[in-house]
Amino acid sequence: MNRIARYLLALALGLSLSPSGAAAHPHVFIDAGLRLNYDDAGQLAEVEVEWRYDAFYSLLILEDQGIRPVAGGGLAAEDAALLAGFDWGPDPSFEGALYLAVEGRRIALQQPRDFSVALEGGQIVSRHRRALSAPIPGEAQTIIQVYDPEFYVDFSVPQMPVLRGRDDCRVDLRPGDSYAAADAYAAALREALASELAAASLVDEEMVTVNIGPVGAPEMRVACGAGR
Template structure:
């Protein structure tokens, strides 16, 4: 399978039925909140650290690290830049911020970079806000795949850049919640007397079930 096909399966997302009841890719997500001089939130800097198996599949499929030392040459490193940047316009990036309970609109991502370190592919991108956010209301932030093809986790609390008056609380999710939600949906189809074959095409938006959540509260911004 080509790198393009592998990444298309990840970033453009397969239909929910293809995800079945378990993830195929695991990603540790790191988030940085970027504020301007007035303390207004303008963008999220996002880091995705892919699991070792998926990283190895990509590296081998691209014919990189032929000596197997886990270190890419300068030329090889250039080849992985933007390896996961083939996103459809408007793709949400699996980043879901909510301010005062309402979704925060985001622009399309930009500025993709990547590296291969300790057996894992690590990519970064910038996700600007459609409109700057004053951060007057609490912000809740989750990273998840609604179809659960990718299992995202947020192992560390987001980093705040440009303000020193923000409190961040990382609330771990329930790892069993998403597969449980999918299983319950399948059981509901079977219990309704439908043809068992229909269970293979059940459309389930697992949503944020079990996802880690970061709660961010900031005081008055600089100069206010």
């Protein structure tokens, strides 16, 4: 189970959600925003990531940490520092919900840096930066997806990514399909539970982890210059 899922599941259990409520997926809704940074050679070198949590889970996180907004609805500097990077951890299997590919080849990303957290309109907004392990030519069509393969978090990308360093790019944003993701999750969960029952193992379905991959994920196709 990834870092976000573990943290938010702990919150849910701590608040004694009913079994029927706890079993529903997804538990968390996040609007993701991206900024693509191109270097002086016109290569895609870095992605700045913003996660805007839904108001309900924002409230749970604040209550869990004993944080109260300051006048005006923001966070005190010490509270913002406390929360910075709260949705990351040392788990090496957590890929950060951000996936880049060129010609079917996965592009490796470095570990995140420059964490920050703000409270805007009652929603926690978490930000970080991910440098590519090696910059890629801007002319190469880059496919960018944002998703949680365990579907604990439902990511959406409501706005086009912002591009910095080039002004000759074409971006095709294809919204995700939460219904397709939910159907895939339900089918995978049924299969997993059937396997557990066949093994005579009694298991809480909330503790079963399934992977639906990129089914229903938002997708952006980006290419610049001659590659458009």
